[in-house]
Amino acid sequence: LAKTTQPISMDSYEGQEVNITCSHNNIATNDYITWYQQFPSQGPRFIIQGYKTKVTNEVASLFIPADRKSSTLSLPRVSLSDTAVYYCLVGDLYTGANSKLTFGKGITLSVRP
Amino acid sequence: DTGVSQNPRHKITKRGQNVTFRCDPISEHNRLYWYRQTLGQGPEFLTYFQNEAQLEKSRLLSDRFSAERPKGSFSTLEIQRTEQGDSAMYLCASSRQGAGEQYFGPGTRLTVT
Numbered sequence: 001l002a003k004t005t006q007p008i009s010m011d012s013y014e015g016q017e018v019n020i021t022c023s024h025n026n027i028a029t030n031d032y033i034t035w036y037q038q039f040p041s042q043g044p045r046f047i048i049q050g051y052k053t054k055v056t057n058e059v060a061s062l063f064i065p066a067d068r069k070s071s072t073l074s075l076p077r078v079s080l081s082d083t084a085v086y087y088c089l090v091g092d093l094y095t096g097a098n099s100k101l102t103f104g105k106g107i108t109l110s111v112r113p
Numbered sequence: 114d115t116g117v118s119q120n121p122r123h124k125i126t127k128r129g130q131n132v133t134f135r136c137d138p139i140s141e142h143n144r145l146y147w148y149r150q151t152l153g154q155g156p157e158f159l160t161y162f163q164n165e166a167q168l169e170k171s172r173l174l175s176d177r178f179s180a181e182r183p184k185g186s187f188s189t190l191e192i193q194r195t196e197q198g199d200s201a202m203y204l205c206a207s208s209r210q211g212a213g214e215q216y217f218g219p220g221t222r223l224t225v226t
Binding site: 106 | 146148156161169206212217218219220222
């Protein structure tokens with residue numbers, strides 16, 4: 001399974017756009033990139049998933065360069081409630097045998113007033 | 114609420130006792146996953162069911178752990194002869210086969226004293 005590397009933490013202020021990067025140098029051809037969000041004492045929550053270029057939904061955007069060795073999760077105009085741990089995962093979720101998720105330690109985003 | 118539910122939410126037990134957790138997945142999801150999460154770490158895969166069949170078990174799942182999904186609906190995770198190292202959050206997730214998104218429950222926090 002491809003390994004991901006993320007910074008341990010980052011700080012931001014309310015109203016700012018936040019860009020969180022993830023490195024996945026060994027990503028395989030069939031791997032998708034998925035981001036989850038987790039609040040304390042809750043299970044992770046799916047944010048967004050993509051394979052290449054750009055994906056946007058009502059919550060975030062995901063930017064994936066052509067070589068797919070990294071990705072950037074973009075959160076527009078963060079609020080205090082966006083303070084959470086964000087996980088970047090890569091894996092073959094569709095053709096793989098079981099689609100189990102492999103989490104790293106994630107990045108803790110702290111949004112300040 | 115049609116999300117994934119887990120019971121109990123919290124369990125405190127003495128070392129050596131047996132405990133059982135229950136997970137009720139989203140009704141139309143045929144895949145069900147168990148993960149374990151310790152403080153400061155991302156969730157770690159334990160085991161996975163497709164319908165009633167248990168298709169993969171992690172090496173983390175020692176012989177003291179057993180999981181069942183008898184009718185392909187709810188699942189139980191039992192830990193026999195609990196140890197202090199079993200203290201963790203136990204998360205359940207479900208998904209449709211072929212879907213990349215997993216839906217997590219709120220977890221059961223186990224404390225072994």
